[in-house]
Amino acid sequence: xxxxxxxxxxxxxxxxxxxxxxxxxxxxxxxxxxxxxxxxxxxxxxxxxxxxxxxxxxxxxxxxxxxxxxxxxxxxxxxxxxxxxxxxxxxxxxxxxxxxxxxxxxxxxxxxxxxxxxxxxxxxxxxxxxxxxxxxxxxxxxxxxxxxxxxxxxxxxxxxxxxxxxxxxxxxxxxxxxxxxxxxxxxxxxxxxxxxxxxxxxxxxxxxxxxxxxxxxxxxxxxxxxxxxxxxxxxxxxxxxxxxxxxxxxxxxxxxxxxxxxxxxxxxxxxxxxxxxxxxxxxxxxxxxxxxxxxxxx
Numbered sequence: 001x002x003x004x005x006x007x008x009x010x011x012x013x014x015x016x017x018x019x020x021x022x023x024x025x026x027x028x029x030x031x032x033x034x035x036x037x038x039x040x041x042x043x044x045x046x047x048x049x050x051x052x053x054x055x056x057x058x059x060x061x062x063x064x065x066x067x068x069x070x071x072x073x074x075x076x077x078x079x080x081x082x083x084x085x086x087x088x089x090x091x092x093x094x095x096x097x098x099x100x101x102x103x104x105x106x107x108x109x110x111x112x113x114x115x116x117x118x119x120x121x122x123x124x125x126x127x128x129x130x131x132x133x134x135x136x137x138x139x140x141x142x143x144x145x146x147x148x149x150x151x152x153x154x155x156x157x158x159x160x161x162x163x164x165x166x167x168x169x170x171x172x173x174x175x176x177x178x179x180x181x182x183x184x185x186x187x188x189x190x191x192x193x194x195x196x197x198x199x200x201x202x203x204x205x206x207x208x209x210x211x212x213x214x215x216x217x218x219x220x221x222x223x224x225x226x227x228x229x230x231x232x233x234x235x236x237x238x239x240x241x242x243x244x245x246x247x248x249x250x251x252x253x254x255x256x257x258x259x260x261x262x263x264x265x266x267x268x269x270x271x272x273x274x275x276x277x278x279x280x281x282x283x284x285x286x287x288x289x290x291x292x293x294x295x296x297x298x
Contacts, residue, residue: 028121028124028170028275028276028297029170029216029219029220029221029250029251029274029275029297030164030169030170030171030172030211030216030219030220030221031170031171031172031220031221031222031223031250031271031274031275032160032164032172032174032207032211032220032221032222032223033171033172033173033174033222033223033224033225033267033271034174034176034204034207034222034223034224034225035085035088035173035174035175035176035224035225035226035227036176036179036197036200036224036225036226037081037085037131037132037175037176037177037178037179037180037226037227038179038180038181038182038183038184038188038226038227038228038229038230038237039179039197039226039229039244039245040188040226040228040229040230040238040242040243040244041071041072041073041229041242041243041244041245042188042229042232042238042242042243043183043188043189043193043197043229043230043232043238044057044060044197044245045189045232049189049232050189050233052189052190052191052194053194054194055193055194055197055198055201056198056201057197057198057201058201058205059201059202059204059205059208060201060204060224060245060247062208063204063208063222063224063247063249064245064247065255066249066255067222067247067248067249067250067253067255068247068248068249068253068254068255068256068257068258068290068293068294069245069246069247069248069256069257069258070243070245070246070247070257070258070262071243071245072243072261072262073225073243073244073245073246073262073263073264074243074261074262074263074264075227075228075240075242075243075244075263075264076093076094076240076264076265077093077094077095077240078094078100078240079228079237079238079239079240079242080102080227080228080237081102081132081134081180081227081228082099082100082101082102082103082104082106082134082138083097083099083100083101084227084228084264084265085134085135085138085175085227086099086138087263087264087265087285088225088227088264088265088267088268089112089113089114089138089139089267089268090110090111090112090113090265090268090280090282090283091110091113091265091266091267091268091269091279091280091283091284091285092110092265092282092283092284092285093265093284096109096110096284097109097110098110099138102134104133104134104137104138105137110280110282110283111280111282112138112139112140112143112268113171113267113268113271113272114126114128114139114140114143114144114171114173115143115280116268116272116277116278116279116280117170117171117271117272117275117277118143120275120277121170121275121277124168124169124170124171125145125146125163125166125168125169125170126143126144126145126146126169126170126171126173127144127145127146127147127148127160127163127169127171127172127173128144128146128147128148128173129147129148129150129156129159129160129163129172129173129174129175130147130148130149130150130156130173130174130175130177131149131150131151131152131153131156131175131176131177131178132175132177133149135173135175136149139173144173146163146169152178153176153178153199153200153203154203156174156175156176156203157174157203157204157206157207160172160174160207160210161206161207161210164207164210164211164214165210165214167214167215167216170275171271171275174207176200176203178196178200179193179196179197179200180230182195182196182197183229183230183237184230184236185234186234187230187231187232187233187234187235188229188230188231188232188238189232189233190233190234193230204224208222218251219250219251219297220250221248221249221250221251221253221274221294221297222247222248222249222250223246223247223248223267223270223271224245224246224247224248225244225245225246225247225264225267226244226245226264227244227264228240228242228244229242229243229244244264246258246262246264246266248270248290248293248294250274250294250297251295251297252294252295252296252297253293253294253295254292254293254294256293258289258293260288260289262289262290263285265285266285266286266287266290268280268283268285269283269285269286269287269290270287270290270294273287273290273291273294273296274294274296274297275296275297276296276297276298
């Protein structure tokens with residue numbers, strides 16, 4: 001049986017959720033995380049590579065220009081998806097959170113950002129939209145009030161837009177996966193990789209347009225990052241020394257390049273900081289320098 005449409009899925013869930021009072025609806029900001037699997041900083045190239053022109057990514061470029069950004073964010077010493085996504089969710093390294101493979105049956109040892117926000121804002125809705133099934137496994141079955149596994153970047157954007165359209169949604173975690181497959185199959189500077197990243201960039205544009213159309217646009221933060229990059233001409237993931245992008249935009253964010261050393265696992269403490277809630281004491285990732293360039297929403 002084909003799953004019900006994305007919009008109908010979210011509307012059915014939301015219809016069963018009591019509406020908060022008007023005073024509750026805007027007391028916290030909204031944070032939208034755009035996680036792009038397999039997006040290394042070096043995979044958004046600027047010159048022609050082996051006859052392949054650079055990808056056109058106007059929406060990613062716009063996020064970088066309007067926000068605080070780095071193309072030098074470090075990743076986990078284990079340079080593949082499971083350890084890095086779990087690290088971003090738990091503000092920690094693989095040696096600490098216990099996931100050292102892509103096997104999601106490994107028991108995680110630390111609370112995720114979903115756990116922290118669920119305890120702090122039980123009446124607000126947390127949304128999880130993901131293509132790779134491991135993401136849903138890492139978060140767990142009961143924390144995200146809204147959750148949707150998708151099968152394409154357009155469906156992923158559709159699900160994110162459906163969540164963003166409701167004022168009750170405070171946190172949206174979006175995972176795009178198919179760029180990683182293009183990197184594995186063809187390399188991080190291939191025409192196939194270029195086509196895929198351009199497709200994802202268009203969907204990111206749709207998500208941004210949807211945010212701009214809501215009453216909560218002025219209180220919305222967007223964070224974009226990734227788990228790892230790909231070798232230019234194939235052969236698998238880039239090394240653990242190869243950086244990924246990290247971008248944050250929103251009210252109170254100081255635009256410009258982040259020169260300081262950062263890691264992708266600072267995602268969890270940064271989200272907690274924006275919401276003004278305490279990070280888990282079990283997370284090892286620290287907030288600096290984001291405590292200077294990103295103000296908590298008031």
